[in-house]
Amino acid sequence: MTSKEIVSRTLAYTAPERVARSFGDSDFAWANCTAKTYATDWAETGDGRWEHKDEWGNTWARLESTSKGEVIKGVLEDIEDCAAYNFPDFSIRKDYDCVAELRAKNPDQWILGCVPGFAFSIARKMRKLDQYLMDLILEADQMHQLHDRIDVMLEAMIRNYATAGADSIMFWEDWGTQNQTLISPALWREEFFHRTQKLCALAHSLGIKVFMHSCGKIEAIIPGLIEAGIDVLQFDQPDLHGIDTLAAYQAKSKITFWCPVDVQKTLQLCDENIIRAKAREMLDKLWKGRGGFIAGYYGDNASIGLDPKWQDYACNEFTVRGVPSRDQKAFTPSA
DSSP: OHHHHHHHHHTTSOOOSSSSSSSSSSSSSEEEEOOOOOOOOOOEEEEEEEEEEEETTTTEEEESSSSSSSEEEEEEETTTHHHOOOOOOOGGGGHHHHHHHHHHTTTEEEEEEOOOHHHHHHHHHHHHHHHHHHHHTHHHHHHHHHHHHHHHHHHHHHHHHHTTSSSEEEEEEEOOOOBBSSSSSSHHHIIIIIHHHHHHHHHHHHHHHEEEEEEEOOOOTTHHHHHHOOOOOEOSSSHOOOOOHHHHTTTTTTOEEEEOTTTTTEEEEEEEEHHHHHHHIIIIIIIITTSSSEEEOOOOOOOOOHHHHHHHHHHHHHHHOOOTTOOHHHHHHHO
């Protein structure tokens, strides 16, 4: 099987010949469009501090040269700025020529078209998180209008990625802290569920899948994300939810989880036997030879203070054990 076939069968739960993976000889190729944005490169500002502007014009800062940092100044300093803000134009077809070229050069890989978040992820940076969370309650109408404008922009990106030959889009949207979601599940359902559902439906109508990354404990909205049409949930902390909990979602739907061994809990123990055992547990409970699991790798060992060898043990276990036995069958979820 090609990488594309392995990922496709993983999502369909139709017994790929091995576990899909995003490390080593990865099954994935990443694609970004070349649309003109407000982004600038990281630059040192003194005393070990670095700053840059992201694609929306928000200012980010960090105290070392490897992490992604955090927003220190949102581009929308006043609520009245929302209506006048000019979003980058992601609708220009030629800005996706590089995606088509990547598709042509990598016909056997799964092409991921990178999308810079959905409405929550984009808007929360533009107003900074603490202010934005208040705006969702106190300035609901203006936030709704801002989200609508973001959705129109994202629809253009999805159409262009599909036309250029991407197999899926991938977006990043951190919804949780280590304890709970950043907003109430009721507010998420009211304001964001239908937006996610609409964008997923558009992607699916164009023949591509939707992959989503989220940090934090978001159990309260996982069923809604699945209902909305998310095909793959990428978690770097699967133990925050619990492997058994994730497996329980798979008993009802064909949701695929893409995870490394937990980067905050298990990998930090720096114990080869424990790391290998966790990798086996993830294969046994989430993959089962039928699909539904992608073996992941956290790409920034330096920022989490981890010697790469600890993830290498996990990758080795995923590779060696991630081959179906003859008695494993394709899985059909219950109604």
